[in-house]
Amino acid sequence: MTDDMNFTLSKEGEEKIGTLLKRYPSTRAALLPALWLVQDEAGWISDEAAEYVAAKLDLPAAEVYGTLTFYTMFNRRKLGRHHIEVCTNICCWLKGSEEILTYLKAKLGINEGETTEDGKFTLSTVECLGACGEAPMMMVDLEYYGDLTHDKIDEILKSLN
Amino acid sequence: MEQILTQNFKVLNACRLNAYLGREGYKSLHKLFSQQSSQIIEEVKKSGLRGRGGAGFPTGMKWGFIPKDPGSPVYLCVNADEGEPGTFKDRALLEKDPHRLIEGIIIAAYAIGAREAFVYIRGEFYRPYKILEAAVSEAYANNFLGKNILGRGFDLDIYIHRGAGAYICGEETSLISSIEGKRGYPKIKPPFPAVKGLFGRPTIVNNVETLAALPFIISNGAAAYAAIGTEKSKGSKLISVSGHVARPGVYEIPLGLPLITFINEYAGGIRNGKRLKAVIPGGSSVPVLTSLEAKDVLLDYESLASKGTMLGSGGMIVMDESVDMVKALKVLVDFYHHESCGQCTPCREGSGWLKKIMDRIESGHGRDGDLDLLINVSDNMMGKTICVFADAMAMPVKSFVTKFRKEFEDKIN
Numbered sequence: 001m002t003d004d005m006n007f008t009l010s011k012e013g014e015e016k017i018g019t020l021l022k023r024y025p026s027t028r029a030a031l032l033p034a035l036w037l038v039q040d041e042a043g044w045i046s047d048e049a050a051e052y053v054a055a056k057l058d059l060p061a062a063e064v065y066g067t068l069t070f071y072t073m074f075n076r077r078k079l080g081r082h083h084i085e086v087c088t089n090i091c092c093w094l095k096g097s098e099e100i101l102t103y104l105k106a107k108l109g110i111n112e113g114e115t116t117e118d119g120k121f122t123l124s125t126v127e128c129l130g131a132c133g134e135a136p137m138m139m140v141d142l143e144y145y146g147d148l149t150h151d152k153i154d155e156i157l158k159s160l161n
Numbered sequence: 162m163e164q165i166l167t168q169n170f171k172v173l174n175a176c177r178l179n180a181y182l183g184r185e186g187y188k189s190l191h192k193l194f195s196q197q198s199s200q201i202i203e204e205v206k207k208s209g210l211r212g213r214g215g216a217g218f219p220t221g222m223k224w225g226f227i228p229k230d231p232g233s234p235v236y237l238c239v240n241a242d243e244g245e246p247g248t249f250k251d252r253a254l255l256e257k258d259p260h261r262l263i264e265g266i267i268i269a270a271y272a273i274g275a276r277e278a279f280v281y282i283r284g285e286f287y288r289p290y291k292i293l294e295a296a297v298s299e300a301y302a303n304n305f306l307g308k309n310i311l312g313r314g315f316d317l318d319i320y321i322h323r324g325a326g327a328y329i330c331g332e333e334t335s336l337i338s339s340i341e342g343k344r345g346y347p348k349i350k351p352p353f354p355a356v357k358g359l360f361g362r363p364t365i366v367n368n369v370e371t372l373a374a375l376p377f378i379i380s381n382g383a384a385a386y387a388a389i390g391t392e393k394s395k396g397s398k399l400i401s402v403s404g405h406v407a408r409p410g411v412y413e414i415p416l417g418l419p420l421i422t423f424i425n426e427y428a429g430g431i432r433n434g435k436r437l438k439a440v441i442p443g444g445s446s447v448p449v450l451t452s453l454e455a456k457d458v459l460l461d462y463e464s465l466a467s468k469g470t471m472l473g474s475g476g477m478i479v480m481d482e483s484v485d486m487v488k489a490l491k492v493l494v495d496f497y498h499h500e501s502c503g504q505c506t507p508c509r510e511g512s513g514w515l516k517k518i519m520d521r522i523e524s525g526h527g528r529d530g531d532l533d534l535l536i537n538v539s540d541n542m543m544g545k546t547i548c549v550f551a552d553a554m555a556m557p558v559k560s561f562v563t564k565f566r567k568e569f570e571d572k573i574n
Contacts, residue, residue, distance in 0.1 A: 023320060025360050031342030032325055036284075070344040070502075073284045073326035089246045090445055091403040091478055093492045127328060127496050128246040128445075129285050132403035132476070133410045142287035 007048040013037050017056055027057045031067055035074055044075035072126075080115040080122035082160050084108075085139045088125045091132035100136045100148050101125065107153070121157075162389055165377045165397050166370065167413040169258045176292050178299040181260040187305055189379035193268055194313035201272040205375070207383035209395030214240055214331070214368030215444060215474045217462050226355035227273050227363050236359045237275040238340065238366040239266060241282040241289075242324055242331040245444035246496065248476030250399035251369035253411040255282070255289035258373070259296035263305065263319065265372030268379055270317050273365050277318050281336050284325040294321055328500040332548045333366035334358075335502070346504045347548035370399055390416035394461035398472070400427075404479035407432045416461040416472075420450075423460060424479060435481040439565075443473020445493055446553030448560035470560075486565040487572045490558065491523040497554035505546035512554055514538050527573035535562050 009017065016037055020030040034057060038049045050068055054061040068074050075083075086104065088097050105111060108121055115122040131137045134146020145156055169175035169184055181187070193201065206221030227235060239262070243251040254262060266278050282290050297319050300306040308316050322340050324330050330339045334348040337359050358364025374396060378386045387395045394416035400423060403409045407429030414423060420442065424430060431437050437452040442460070448470040450458065458468050465472050480489065498516040503509045515538055518531050539555035546552075562569055 026341065028342035029340060029360070032323065032339065035325070036323055067342060067344055071284075071325035071327050073324075088492070089496055090441075090489065090492050091247055093489070094404045094478070094480060094484065126285075127499060128244060128248075130243045130249045130252050130283070132247050132249050132478075133401060135403055135409070139285060142285070144288065 007038075007042070007046060007052045009037060009041060009052075013041055014056075021057070028059055028063070030057055031059070031064065032071075035068060039074060044078050081120050082141055083122050083124065085124045085126040085129075086112075087127070087129050087131075087135070087137055087139075089128040091128070092135040092137060095135040097136040100138070100153070103150055103153060104138075107157070120160075162397065162413075162415045164413055165386075165389075166254065166258075166261075166373050166399055167411070169261070170253065170411075175257055176259050176296060178260060178296070178303060181258070185380075186260050186376075187264055189264060189376045190267060190305070190311060190313075193271055193379055194311070194315060198272050198274060201268065201379070204383045205272065205378060208378045208386040209383075209390075209393075210371065210374055210378060210386065211394075211462070212368055213370035213374070213398065213475070215245065215446075215471075217472060220367065220371055223355065223367075224269070224273050224365060226353060227365065228356060231274065231363045233274075234277060234362055235273055235275045236362055236364040237266065237270045237273060237278040238333070238336060238354075238359060238364055239278060239280040239372060240331060240333065240336060240366055240368045241280055241286065241293075242336060243286070243369070243474075244283055244328045244331050245446060245474045245476050246493070247403055247441060247478040248401055248444050248474040249403075250401040250411050250475060252286060252289055253399070253401075254369050254373050255286065256292050259289075259293045260300065261373045261376060262293070262369055263296060263300050265375040266319060267305065267310070267315075267317060268375040269365065269367055269372055271315055273363075275365070276316050277320065279340055279359070280319060280321045281330070281340060282321060282323055283330070284323050290321060290323060297321065327502070328496075329502045329548075329550060332550065335548065336366060337364065344502070346502055347550070349547050391459075391461050391463070393463050394472075398460070398475050400460065400475045400477055402428045402477040402479060404477075405432050405435065405481035405484075406430065406479045414460060417464070418460045420455050420458050420460050423477075428479070431479070431481050433481075435483065437479065438482045438484055439480045439486070441476075441478040441480075441557070443471045444476035445478065445496070446556060447471040447473045448556045449564060451564050486561055486568045487523055490561040491519045493557050493561075494519045494554070497550075501550060501554070505551065507542045507545045508551040508554070511538050511542040511551065515554065515558055522569065522572055525572065527569075529573070531573060532562050532566065532569055535559075 034053050050064050054064040136148045137146040174180045202224050210220045211217045327345045329335045330345040332347050335345040339345040354364040401411045412427045440450045440455045498512040501508050501512040539558045542551040543555045
C-alpha cells in the first residue's frame with residue numbers, strides 16, 4: 001500500500017467532494033458518493049484513501065471503515081484492469097451460470113476472487129444484478145452482458161484491452 | 162388493456178425529453194398544480210394504487226401518514242435499489258422511460274410537500290444511472306425541475322444517490338441509513354419513516370414502478386386506473402419473468418390475470434416443450450408454488466395470498482421439470498446468508514445455520530431430522546427481527562422443504 005501513502009483526489013475530485021458536502025444536511029451522507037469518487041479515480045479504496053475521506057468529511061476513520069466494508073462494490077484491494085462478475089443467483093443458475101463460470105475459470109486460468117498474472121482480469125461471482133431476463137449474464141466493469149454463450153464470452157474478452 | 166407503464170417501451174429514444182413530450186409527457190403537471198396536495202392524495206387513494214416494490218401497501222395511505230404540520234423539510238426517497246432475485250422491471254422503466262419516473266416523482270413530491278427527492282439507485286445499475294442522470298438534466302433545462310416549476314410556484318430538486326452493493330438497502334429504512342452514509346442497517350419501526358425518516362425528518366419511500374404509475378392516474382383520473390384489475394387489486398403491474406420460459410422479459414398485465422395465461426400467452430410457455438414444475442411468483446423471497454397450485458391462481462394480491470404466497474415485486478421465476486429443487490434452494494440460501502446485514506441475532510445466526518444444513522444436504526451428507534431442523538430454524542427467524550429479511554429467507558426455505566419434501570428426503574437417504 002506504500003504507493004498510496006498520502007492519498008489525495010485530483011483537483012476536480014476534491015471540488016466534487018465540496019459540492020457533495022453542500023448537498024446533504026449531514027456531512028456523513030456524502031460518504032458513499034465520496035467513496036465512489038475515490039474508487040472511480042483509483043480503482044480501489046486503500047486504507048490511506050479511507051482516512052483521506054474521513055479527514056475530508058470530518059468523520060472518525062472507524063466510521064468510514066464501518067460503512068466502507070459493509071458494501072461489496074467497494075474494492076479493498078487492487079483488481080485487474082477488467083473486473084468480470086458472473087451472476088450465480090437463482091435465475092442465472094437455472095440458465096446455466098455454473099457452466100459459464102467453469103468456462104471462464106478455464107479460459108482465464110484463475111479461480112473466482114483471483115486476478116490473471118498479466119493483471120488484465122479479475123474474476124468474481126455476484127448476487128442478482130437485475131437482468132434475469134437475459135440469464136445467464138455477467139457484468140464487466142459495470143457493463144452488462146446477457147444471454148451468454150462460449151462464443152459470446154470469447155468475443156467480449158477479445159474486445160477488452 | 163391500455164398500456165400504462167410500458168406504453169413507451171417500444172418508442173425510439175423514449176428516454177429523451179423530446180420523444181417523451183411527443184407522447185404527452187409531463188401533461189399531468191398542469192392538472193397537478195391546479196389542485197391542492199390533499200386532493201392529489203385523495204385521488205391516489207381512490208385509484209387503489211399499492212406499492213409495487215413488494216410490500217403492496219396502499220400508496221395514498223402511506224402519503225397520508227406524513228404529519229399534518231410537518232415543518233420542513235419533508236423528503237421523498239425513490240427506491241431504485243432493485244435487487245430481489247428475479248426482478249428487473251424497475252431497470253426497464255429507468256432505461257426506457259426515465260421521464261415517466263421523473264414526472265411521477267414531481268407528483269409524489271407535490272402531494273407530500275417535499276422539495277428534495279433522493280433517488281437511491283443500486284450501484285450496479287450504472288447504465289440506468291447514466292440514462293436517468295441525463296433525463297434529470299433535460300428536465301432541469303426545461304424547468305420541469307428546479308425553482309418555480311412551469312411558473313407554478315413549486316420547487317423540486319432531484320439528487321441521484323448510488324448504492325454500492327447490498328441487497329438489504331432495498332428495505333426502506335435500510336435505504337435511509339445508506340443515504341445517511343451508514344451501513345445499510347434497517348431501523349426499528351415505529352417511528353415510521355413518514356414521521357421520522359431521512360435525517361430524522363418525515364420521509365416517504367416509494368418504488369420506481371409505483372411512481373411511474375402516477376402520471377396516468379393524475380392525467381386520466383383515479384377511476385380510469387381503478388377500472389383495470391380486480392376489485393381489490395387495482396391497476397396494472399409489471400411482471401418480470403425469467404427461468405424456463407420461451408420469452409423471458411418484462412410485461413405489463415392487468416392485475417387478476419391467470420398465472421398460467423401469463424406464462425403461456427405472454428412469456429411464450431415453457432421452453433423446449435418441457436412441463437412446468439414450480440413457480441416463484443413474486444421475487445425469490447415469496448413462497449414457491451407447485452405446478453398444481455399455479456394452475457388456477459390469479460396474479461393479484463388476494464388470489465396469491467389465498468395460496469399462501471405473494472405478488473411481491475412481480476419477479477416471476479419459472480422452473481421446468483428438470484430442476485433439482487434441493488440445489489435451487491441451496492442457491493437461494495447462499496444468497497440470503499451472504500446478504501443478511503448481521504444486525505439481528507435470529508437472522509445473522511439463523512442464515513448461517515440454514516446454509517450449513519443446506520450445504521450438507523446438497524453435498525449428500527444430510528442427516529435424519531435435518532428437514533425438520535430447517536423448518537424449526539426458519540420458524541425461529543420469522544417475525545423476530547427488525548426487518549422482514551429473515552422472513553424473506555425463511556419463506557422460500559419452508560415452502561421448498563414442505564412442498565418438495567420427497568426430493569429432499571431422497572437426497573438425505
